[in-house]
Amino acid sequence: MGKALDGIRIIDMTHNQAGPACTQILAWLGAEVIKLEQPGSGDVARVVQRDQDSDSLFFLVLNANKRSLTLNLKTDEGKALFKRIVGESDVLVENFSPGALDRLGLGYDVLAKINPRFIYATIKGFGTYGPHSGYKSFEPIAQAMGGAMSVTGHPGGPPTYNWPAIGDSGTGMHLAIGILAALQQRHATGSGQQVEVSMQDAVVNLMRVAIRDHQRFDKPRERTGNQLGTTVPGTAYLCHPGAANDYIFIFVQPQMWDAFLGVLGCPELAADPRFATADARWENREALDAIVEAWTRTRDKHDLMRLLGDAGVPSGAIQDTGEVIADPHLREREMMVEIDYPPRDGVYHTPGCPIKLSGSKVDITAPPQLGEHTNEVLRDLCGLDDGALTRLHKEGVI
Numbered sequence: 001m002g003k004a005l006d007g008i009r010i011i012d013m014t015h016n017q018a019g020p021a022c023t024q025i026l027a028w029l030g031a032e033v034i035k036l037e038q039p040g041s042g043d044v045a046r047v048v049q050r051d052q053d054s055d056s057l058f059f060l061v062l063n064a065n066k067r068s069l070t071l072n073l074k075t076d077e078g079k080a081l082f083k084r085i086v087g088e089s090d091v092l093v094e095n096f097s098p099g100a101l102d103r104l105g106l107g108y109d110v111l112a113k114i115n116p117r118f119i120y121a122t123i124k125g126f127g128t129y130g131p132h133s134g135y136k137s138f139e140p141i142a143q144a145m146g147g148a149m150s151v152t153g154h155p156g157g158p159p160t161y162n163w164p165a166i167g168d169s170g171t172g173m174h175l176a177i178g179i180l181a182a183l184q185q186r187h188a189t190g191s192g193q194q195v196e197v198s199m200q201d202a203v204v205n206l207m208r209v210a211i212r213d214h215q216r217f218d219k220p221r222e223r224t225g226n227q228l229g230t231t232v233p234g235t236a237y238l239c240h241p242g243a244a245n246d247y248i249f250i251f252v253q254p255q256m257w258d259a260f261l262g263v264l265g266c267p268e269l270a271a272d273p274r275f276a277t278a279d280a281r282w283e284n285r286e287a288l289d290a291i292v293e294a295w296t297r298t299r300d301k302h303d304l305m306r307l308l309g310d311a312g313v314p315s316g317a318i319q320d321t322g323e324v325i326a327d328p329h330l331r332e333r334e335m336m337v338e339i340d341y342p343p344r345d346g347v348y349h350t351p352g353c354p355i356k357l358s359g360s361k362v363d364i365t366a367p368p369q370l371g372e373h374t375n376e377v378l379r380d381l382c383g384l385d386d387g388a389l390t391r392l393h394k395e396g397v398i
Contacts, residue, residue: 005030010033015045018123028364034066035066038070054344055344055370059367068369116191120195126199132200139161167203231252239296339367
Protein backbone atom coordinates (compact mmCIF):
# COMPACT_ATOMS: atom_id res chain seq x y z
CA MET A 1 0.00 0.00 0.00
CA GLY A 2 1.11 3.56 -0.65
CA LYS A 3 0.73 6.55 1.62
CA ALA A 4 -2.72 7.60 2.78
CA LEU A 5 -2.58 10.94 0.93
CA ASP A 6 -0.63 9.86 -2.15
CA GLY A 7 -1.60 11.96 -5.16
CA ILE A 8 -2.63 15.04 -3.16
CA ARG A 9 -0.54 18.14 -3.91
CA ILE A 10 -0.64 21.01 -1.41
CA ILE A 11 0.73 24.53 -1.87
CA ASP A 12 1.92 25.60 1.57
CA MET A 13 2.03 29.39 1.89
CA THR A 14 2.14 29.36 5.68
CA HIS A 15 4.68 30.65 8.16
CA ASN A 16 5.52 30.44 11.86
CA GLN A 17 3.55 27.65 13.57
CA ALA A 18 -0.21 27.27 13.00
CA GLY A 19 -0.12 26.73 9.24
CA PRO A 20 3.12 24.71 9.11
CA ALA A 21 1.76 22.37 11.81
CA CYS A 22 -1.22 21.67 9.56
CA THR A 23 0.77 21.06 6.39
CA GLN A 24 3.46 19.00 8.13
CA ILE A 25 0.98 16.42 9.40
CA LEU A 26 -0.55 16.19 5.91
CA ALA A 27 2.95 15.72 4.48
CA TRP A 28 3.60 12.96 7.03
CA LEU A 29 0.45 11.25 5.81
CA GLY A 30 1.73 11.25 2.26
CA ALA A 31 0.64 14.50 0.59
CA GLU A 32 3.16 16.30 -1.59
CA VAL A 33 3.59 19.61 0.21
CA ILE A 34 5.31 22.40 -1.72
CA LYS A 35 6.32 25.15 0.66
CA LEU A 36 6.16 28.37 -1.34
CA GLU A 37 8.55 30.99 0.07
CA GLN A 38 9.86 34.42 -0.77
CA PRO A 39 13.25 34.27 -2.56
CA GLY A 40 16.15 35.21 -0.30
CA SER A 41 14.22 35.17 2.98
CA GLY A 42 11.57 32.44 3.13
CA ASP A 43 9.50 31.57 6.18
CA VAL A 44 10.38 33.96 9.00
CA ALA A 45 10.61 30.90 11.26
CA ARG A 46 13.88 29.97 9.54
CA VAL A 47 15.63 32.72 11.51
CA VAL A 48 13.55 32.90 14.72
CA GLN A 49 15.71 31.99 17.74
CA ARG A 50 18.45 30.65 15.47
CA ASP A 51 21.16 28.88 17.49
CA GLN A 52 23.52 27.96 14.62
CA ASP A 53 24.36 29.25 11.15
CA SER A 54 21.47 27.17 9.89
CA ASP A 55 17.69 27.22 9.81
CA SER A 56 16.32 27.46 13.34
CA LEU A 57 15.02 24.47 15.25
CA PHE A 58 11.67 26.28 15.37
CA PHE A 59 11.48 25.98 11.59
CA LEU A 60 12.85 22.43 11.47
CA VAL A 61 10.34 20.88 13.87
CA LEU A 62 7.42 22.20 11.81
CA ASN A 63 8.52 21.59 8.22
CA ALA A 64 9.65 18.00 7.76
CA ASN A 65 8.68 16.08 4.62
CA LYS A 66 8.11 19.23 2.55
CA ARG A 67 9.66 20.65 -0.62
CA SER A 68 10.68 24.32 -0.87
CA LEU A 69 9.87 26.49 -3.89
CA THR A 70 10.90 30.14 -3.95
CA LEU A 71 8.66 32.41 -6.00
CA ASN A 72 8.23 36.19 -5.94
CA LEU A 73 4.49 36.82 -6.13
CA LYS A 74 5.03 40.57 -6.45
CA THR A 75 6.16 40.04 -10.02
CA ASP A 76 3.81 39.40 -12.93
CA GLU A 77 5.79 36.36 -14.02
CA GLY A 78 5.79 35.00 -10.47
CA LYS A 79 2.00 35.30 -10.32
CA ALA A 80 1.66 33.61 -13.71
CA LEU A 81 3.79 30.66 -12.57
CA PHE A 82 1.83 30.45 -9.33
CA LYS A 83 -1.45 30.20 -11.23
CA ARG A 84 -0.03 27.40 -13.35
CA ILE A 85 0.96 25.52 -10.20
CA VAL A 86 -2.54 26.06 -8.77
CA GLY A 87 -3.92 24.39 -11.90
CA GLU A 88 -1.83 21.30 -11.09
CA SER A 89 -2.56 21.20 -7.34
CA ASP A 90 -5.33 20.24 -4.94
CA VAL A 91 -5.04 22.49 -1.90
CA LEU A 92 -3.61 25.85 -0.87
CA VAL A 93 -2.99 26.58 2.81
CA GLU A 94 -2.23 30.13 3.95
CA ASN A 95 -2.12 32.08 7.21
CA PHE A 96 -1.29 35.59 6.00
CA SER A 97 -2.84 38.65 7.57
CA PRO A 98 -6.45 39.25 6.46
CA GLY A 99 -6.77 40.17 2.77
CA ALA A 100 -3.09 39.66 1.85
CA LEU A 101 -3.67 37.30 -1.09
CA ASP A 102 -6.70 39.24 -2.28
CA ARG A 103 -4.51 42.34 -2.56
CA LEU A 104 -2.16 40.34 -4.79
CA GLY A 105 -5.07 39.32 -7.00
CA LEU A 106 -4.77 35.71 -5.83
CA GLY A 107 -7.87 35.28 -3.69
CA TYR A 108 -10.15 32.26 -3.76
CA ASP A 109 -12.47 33.65 -6.44
CA VAL A 110 -9.54 33.98 -8.84
CA LEU A 111 -7.99 30.61 -8.07
CA ALA A 112 -11.31 28.72 -8.20
CA LYS A 113 -11.74 29.85 -11.82
CA ILE A 114 -8.33 28.37 -12.65
CA ASN A 115 -9.08 25.10 -10.87
CA PRO A 116 -12.71 24.46 -9.84
CA ARG A 117 -11.58 21.45 -7.79
CA PHE A 118 -9.20 23.61 -5.76
CA ILE A 119 -9.48 23.73 -1.95
CA TYR A 120 -8.45 27.04 -0.38
CA ALA A 121 -7.68 26.63 3.32
CA THR A 122 -7.00 29.58 5.56
CA ILE A 123 -6.06 30.31 9.17
CA LYS A 124 -6.81 33.71 10.64
CA GLY A 125 -6.63 34.94 14.20
CA PHE A 126 -10.34 35.80 14.31
CA GLY A 127 -11.56 34.51 10.95
CA THR A 128 -12.58 36.38 7.81
CA TYR A 129 -15.90 37.69 9.16
CA GLY A 130 -17.19 38.93 12.50
CA PRO A 131 -16.40 42.12 14.47
CA HIS A 132 -12.76 41.14 15.11
CA SER A 133 -12.04 39.71 11.66
CA GLY A 134 -9.49 42.39 10.77
CA TYR A 135 -7.41 41.89 13.91
CA LYS A 136 -4.13 39.98 14.04
CA SER A 137 -3.47 37.33 16.66
CA PHE A 138 -0.77 35.22 18.25
CA GLU A 139 -0.93 32.18 20.53
CA PRO A 140 -1.51 33.99 23.87
CA ILE A 141 -4.15 36.23 22.29
CA ALA A 142 -6.06 33.22 20.99
CA GLN A 143 -5.87 31.61 24.43
CA ALA A 144 -7.03 34.83 26.07
CA MET A 145 -9.97 35.36 23.73
CA GLY A 146 -10.92 31.67 23.63
CA GLY A 147 -11.21 31.44 27.43
CA ALA A 148 -8.23 29.15 28.05
CA MET A 149 -6.21 31.60 30.14
CA SER A 150 -9.15 32.35 32.41
CA VAL A 151 -9.27 28.75 33.67
CA THR A 152 -5.49 28.16 33.82
CA GLY A 153 -3.50 28.91 36.97
CA HIS A 154 -3.89 28.53 40.71
CA PRO A 155 -6.78 29.82 42.82
CA GLY A 156 -6.28 33.48 43.65
CA GLY A 157 -3.54 33.82 41.05
CA PRO A 158 -3.62 35.59 37.68
CA PRO A 159 -4.83 34.01 34.43
CA THR A 160 -1.97 31.93 33.02
CA TYR A 161 -0.73 31.23 29.52
CA ASN A 162 -0.79 27.53 28.67
CA TRP A 163 2.52 26.58 27.03
CA PRO A 164 1.31 23.75 24.72
CA ALA A 165 0.31 25.61 21.56
CA ILE A 166 -3.42 25.02 21.50
CA GLY A 167 -3.93 28.29 19.61
CA ASP A 168 -1.25 27.63 16.98
CA SER A 169 -0.73 23.89 16.53
CA GLY A 170 -4.26 23.25 17.81
CA THR A 171 -5.63 25.44 15.02
CA GLY A 172 -3.39 23.65 12.54
CA MET A 173 -4.85 20.28 13.52
CA HIS A 174 -8.39 21.62 13.16
CA LEU A 175 -7.53 22.93 9.69
CA ALA A 176 -6.03 19.58 8.66
CA ILE A 177 -9.34 17.92 9.58
CA GLY A 178 -11.22 20.51 7.53
CA ILE A 179 -8.97 19.93 4.50
CA LEU A 180 -9.49 16.17 4.70
CA ALA A 181 -13.25 16.69 4.91
CA ALA A 182 -13.18 19.01 1.88
CA LEU A 183 -11.13 16.47 -0.09
CA GLN A 184 -13.68 13.78 0.74
CA GLN A 185 -16.55 16.05 -0.30
CA ARG A 186 -14.73 16.90 -3.53
CA HIS A 187 -14.43 13.18 -4.20
CA ALA A 188 -18.24 13.02 -4.09
CA THR A 189 -19.09 16.29 -5.85
CA GLY A 190 -16.07 17.19 -8.00
CA SER A 191 -16.01 20.71 -6.55
CA GLY A 192 -13.53 22.48 -4.32
CA GLN A 193 -14.36 24.97 -1.58
CA GLN A 194 -12.95 27.27 1.07
CA VAL A 195 -11.94 25.91 4.48
CA GLU A 196 -11.43 28.32 7.36
CA VAL A 197 -10.36 27.92 10.99
CA SER A 198 -9.73 30.87 13.27
CA MET A 199 -7.36 30.57 16.20
CA GLN A 200 -10.03 31.82 18.61
CA ASP A 201 -12.53 29.28 17.29
CA ALA A 202 -10.07 26.40 17.73
CA VAL A 203 -9.37 27.36 21.36
CA VAL A 204 -13.10 27.70 22.09
CA ASN A 205 -13.66 24.20 20.69
CA LEU A 206 -10.97 22.84 23.03
CA MET A 207 -12.64 24.68 25.92
CA ARG A 208 -15.99 22.90 25.62
CA VAL A 209 -15.81 21.19 29.04
CA ALA A 210 -15.12 24.47 30.85
CA ILE A 211 -17.96 26.10 28.89
CA ARG A 212 -20.19 23.23 30.01
CA ASP A 213 -19.18 23.89 33.62
CA HIS A 214 -20.14 27.55 33.32
CA GLN A 215 -23.65 26.47 32.37
CA ARG A 216 -23.79 23.78 35.07
CA PHE A 217 -22.92 26.21 37.86
CA ASP A 218 -24.14 29.47 36.28
CA LYS A 219 -20.82 31.25 36.81
CA PRO A 220 -17.39 31.48 35.15
CA ARG A 221 -15.19 28.43 35.57
CA GLU A 222 -12.68 29.10 38.36
CA ARG A 223 -8.95 28.36 38.33
CA THR A 224 -8.14 25.20 40.30
CA GLY A 225 -4.41 24.72 39.76
CA ASN A 226 -3.58 21.03 39.40
CA GLN A 227 -6.73 19.71 41.06
CA LEU A 228 -8.86 17.72 38.60
CA GLY A 229 -12.50 18.09 39.55
CA THR A 230 -13.47 16.87 43.02
CA THR A 231 -11.66 13.54 42.84
CA VAL A 232 -9.11 12.96 45.61
CA PRO A 233 -6.36 11.93 45.09
CA GLY A 234 -6.50 14.02 41.94
CA THR A 235 -3.53 16.36 41.77
CA ALA A 236 0.27 16.49 41.47
CA TYR A 237 2.38 15.22 44.38
CA LEU A 238 6.03 15.91 45.11
CA CYS A 239 8.40 12.95 44.75
CA HIS A 240 12.00 12.14 45.71
CA PRO A 241 14.46 13.84 45.52
CA GLY A 242 12.31 16.98 45.30
CA ALA A 243 13.64 18.85 42.26
CA ALA A 244 11.51 21.20 40.17
CA ASN A 245 9.84 18.47 38.11
CA ASP A 246 9.92 15.63 40.62
CA TYR A 247 6.15 15.29 40.72
CA ILE A 248 3.60 12.65 39.81
CA PHE A 249 -0.04 13.20 38.94
CA ILE A 250 -2.31 10.62 40.57
CA PHE A 251 -6.00 10.29 39.78
CA VAL A 252 -7.95 7.79 41.87
CA GLN A 253 -11.55 7.26 40.84
CA PRO A 254 -13.87 5.78 43.50
CA GLN A 255 -13.71 2.24 42.10
CA MET A 256 -9.90 2.39 42.34
CA TRP A 257 -9.76 3.46 45.99
CA ASP A 258 -9.07 0.03 47.47
CA ALA A 259 -6.41 -0.75 44.85
CA PHE A 260 -4.73 2.57 45.60
CA LEU A 261 -4.70 1.89 49.33
CA GLY A 262 -2.98 -1.42 48.62
CA VAL A 263 -0.15 0.35 46.79
CA LEU A 264 -0.06 3.09 49.43
CA GLY A 265 0.35 0.43 52.09
CA CYS A 266 -2.43 1.89 54.23
CA PRO A 267 -5.41 -0.51 53.98
CA GLU A 268 -6.66 0.78 57.32
CA LEU A 269 -7.71 4.04 55.64
CA ALA A 270 -10.62 2.12 54.09
CA ALA A 271 -12.29 2.17 57.51
CA ASP A 272 -11.43 5.82 58.25
CA PRO A 273 -14.71 7.80 58.11
CA ARG A 274 -12.83 10.85 56.79
CA PHE A 275 -12.09 8.95 53.58
CA ALA A 276 -14.90 6.38 53.38
CA THR A 277 -16.67 8.00 50.42
CA ALA A 278 -15.69 10.19 47.49
CA ASP A 279 -17.53 13.14 49.07
CA ALA A 280 -15.74 12.56 52.39
CA ARG A 281 -12.37 12.44 50.65
CA TRP A 282 -13.14 15.76 48.98
CA GLU A 283 -14.19 17.37 52.26
CA ASN A 284 -10.99 16.11 53.91
CA ARG A 285 -8.71 16.55 50.90
CA GLU A 286 -6.00 18.47 52.73
CA ALA A 287 -5.51 15.63 55.21
CA LEU A 288 -5.59 12.97 52.49
CA ASP A 289 -3.26 14.87 50.16
CA ALA A 290 -0.78 15.22 53.04
CA ILE A 291 -0.82 11.44 53.59
CA VAL A 292 -0.33 10.75 49.89
CA GLU A 293 2.49 13.25 49.52
CA ALA A 294 4.29 11.95 52.61
CA TRP A 295 4.42 8.64 50.71
CA THR A 296 5.36 10.02 47.28
CA ARG A 297 8.16 12.19 48.70
CA THR A 298 10.11 9.06 49.59
CA ARG A 299 9.98 7.55 46.09
CA ASP A 300 11.07 8.24 42.52
CA LYS A 301 8.25 9.42 40.25
CA HIS A 302 8.90 6.77 37.59
CA ASP A 303 8.99 3.97 40.16
CA LEU A 304 5.71 5.26 41.57
CA MET A 305 4.13 5.31 38.13
CA ARG A 306 5.08 1.65 37.59
CA LEU A 307 3.66 0.64 40.97
CA LEU A 308 0.40 2.47 40.41
CA GLY A 309 0.09 1.43 36.77
CA ASP A 310 0.52 -2.24 37.66
CA ALA A 311 -2.29 -1.82 40.20
CA GLY A 312 -4.62 -0.23 37.64
CA VAL A 313 -4.41 3.25 39.14
CA PRO A 314 -3.94 6.09 36.61
CA SER A 315 -0.83 8.19 37.20
CA GLY A 316 1.80 10.00 35.23
CA ALA A 317 5.33 11.05 36.11
CA ILE A 318 5.65 14.75 35.31
CA GLN A 319 8.40 14.62 32.73
CA ASP A 320 10.52 17.59 31.78
CA THR A 321 11.36 18.16 28.11
CA GLY A 322 14.63 16.24 28.38
CA GLU A 323 12.83 13.23 29.82
CA VAL A 324 10.29 13.39 27.01
CA ILE A 325 13.06 13.43 24.40
CA ALA A 326 14.69 10.38 26.01
CA ASP A 327 11.46 8.51 26.87
CA PRO A 328 11.92 4.88 25.69
CA HIS A 329 8.16 4.47 25.27
CA LEU A 330 8.01 7.44 22.89
CA ARG A 331 11.13 6.22 21.09
CA GLU A 332 9.61 2.79 20.50
CA ARG A 333 6.46 4.40 19.10
CA GLU A 334 8.57 6.67 16.85
CA MET A 335 7.01 9.65 18.59
CA MET A 336 10.48 11.05 19.28
CA VAL A 337 12.80 10.73 16.31
CA GLU A 338 16.23 11.96 15.24
CA ILE A 339 16.67 13.88 11.98
CA ASP A 340 19.95 14.54 10.21
CA TYR A 341 19.84 18.03 8.70
CA PRO A 342 23.12 18.65 6.83
CA PRO A 343 23.40 22.42 7.48
CA ARG A 344 23.24 21.83 11.24
CA ASP A 345 26.00 20.45 13.41
CA GLY A 346 24.66 16.94 13.98
CA VAL A 347 21.18 15.53 14.37
CA TYR A 348 18.24 17.12 16.13
CA HIS A 349 15.32 15.53 17.99
CA THR A 350 11.73 16.18 17.00
CA PRO A 351 8.28 14.77 17.74
CA GLY A 352 7.14 12.26 15.14
CA CYS A 353 3.69 11.71 13.70
CA PRO A 354 1.08 11.03 16.40
CA ILE A 355 -1.29 9.36 13.92
CA LYS A 356 -0.48 5.69 13.39
CA LEU A 357 -1.98 4.05 10.29
CA SER A 358 -1.39 0.34 9.87
CA GLY A 359 -1.43 0.63 6.07
CA SER A 360 0.57 3.84 5.70
CA LYS A 361 3.87 4.02 7.56
CA VAL A 362 5.18 7.51 8.16
CA ASP A 363 8.79 8.10 7.17
CA ILE A 364 9.99 11.45 8.46
CA THR A 365 12.44 13.23 6.18
CA ALA A 366 14.52 16.37 6.69
CA PRO A 367 12.90 19.77 6.14
CA PRO A 368 13.86 21.54 2.90
CA GLN A 369 16.53 24.17 2.62
CA LEU A 370 15.26 27.46 1.22
CA GLY A 371 14.45 27.00 -2.47
CA GLU A 372 15.90 23.49 -2.52
CA HIS A 373 13.27 22.14 -4.93
CA THR A 374 12.53 25.27 -6.98
CA ASN A 375 14.02 24.06 -10.25
CA GLU A 376 12.52 20.58 -10.16
CA VAL A 377 9.04 21.83 -9.18
CA LEU A 378 9.00 24.38 -12.02
CA ARG A 379 10.32 21.81 -14.47
CA ASP A 380 7.71 19.23 -13.45
CA LEU A 381 4.65 21.47 -13.07
CA CYS A 382 5.35 24.37 -15.45
CA GLY A 383 7.56 22.72 -18.08
CA LEU A 384 10.41 25.24 -17.72
CA ASP A 385 13.80 24.40 -19.18
CA ASP A 386 17.26 25.26 -17.82
CA GLY A 387 17.49 28.48 -19.80
CA ALA A 388 14.19 29.79 -18.45
CA LEU A 389 15.12 28.82 -14.91
CA THR A 390 18.47 30.60 -15.15
CA ARG A 391 16.76 33.75 -16.39
CA LEU A 392 14.12 33.68 -13.63
CA HIS A 393 16.80 33.29 -10.96
CA LYS A 394 18.72 36.29 -12.35
CA GLU A 395 15.59 38.43 -12.49
CA GLY A 396 14.62 37.60 -8.89
CA VAL A 397 11.37 35.89 -9.86
CA ILE A 398 12.48 32.65 -8.20
